[in-house]
Amino acid sequence: MEVTSIVFWLVLLALVIYVISIYNTLVKLKNRYQNAFAQIEVQLKRRYDLIPNLVETARGYMAHERETLDAVTTARNEAAALLKALGEGGGNAPALADLAGAENALQGALGKLSVTMEAYPDLKASDNMQQLSEELTSTENRVAFARQGYNDSVMAYNTYRQSFPPVLLAATFGHPADAELLEFDDSPQLRAAPRVSF
Numbered sequence: 001m002e003v004t005s006i007v008f009w010l011v012l013l014a015l016v017i018y019v020i021s022i023y024n025t026l027v028k029l030k031n032r033y034q035n036a037f038a039q040i041e042v043q044l045k046r047r048y049d050l051i052p053n054l055v056e057t058a059r060g061y062m063a064h065e066r067e068t069l070d071a072v073t074t075a076r077n078e079a080a081a082l083l084k085a086l087g088e089g090g091g092n093a094p095a096l097a098d099l100a101g102a103e104n105a106l107q108g109a110l111g112k113l114s115v116t117m118e119a120y121p122d123l124k125a126s127d128n129m130q131q132l133s134e135e136l137t138s139t140e141n142r143v144a145f146a147r148q149g150y151n152d153s154v155m156a157y158n159t160y161r162q163s164f165p166p167v168l169l170a171a172t173f174g175h176p177a178d179a180e181l182l183e184f185d186d187s188p189q190l191r192a193a194p195r196v197s198f
Helices: 002-061 066-086 093-117 121-125 127-162
Strands: none
Touching (some): 002 066, 002 093, 002 127, 066 093
16 A cells, blocks of 8 residues: 555656646747847847938938838838837737738838939948948848747747647646747848849
């Protein structure tokens, strides 16, 4: 009888340890994707800070393109407001969808600005504009890299959360739903390779 009691307590202890490990893994994976979203947030804020400088530099050369410049500014402000409203961590499906839509609108406005700038060779030759364009391109690459890291973290979290037996305990431990991926349309105007002419 004593052996049966010891086996029972050992099995119960092993079960408790296993449940604790499921809880800890869910927390660890959630923290990873929230941290990954924070990296996206840093890069998006950097881009939002660069855009007003880009618009002001372009405004000096493109006096007749006020509508294009205003569209970029408006799209930037809407995306920045949605990012701020999203708060930290990401994972909120409706808010992420709104942010993705605002980012797509901003990408479109920046693409239109890029096309419009082609008609202004002095603007393209400006050292300030070239530097801002390089910084913006570098930031776009960082955003894409951070977004990939976030989506990878979300996939790891969702995969673990949906597997058995964590799926049975996830809601009980405060993880009621899967996290959402963050996907932007990658605008061909912004991703096009630079043209070199000799």
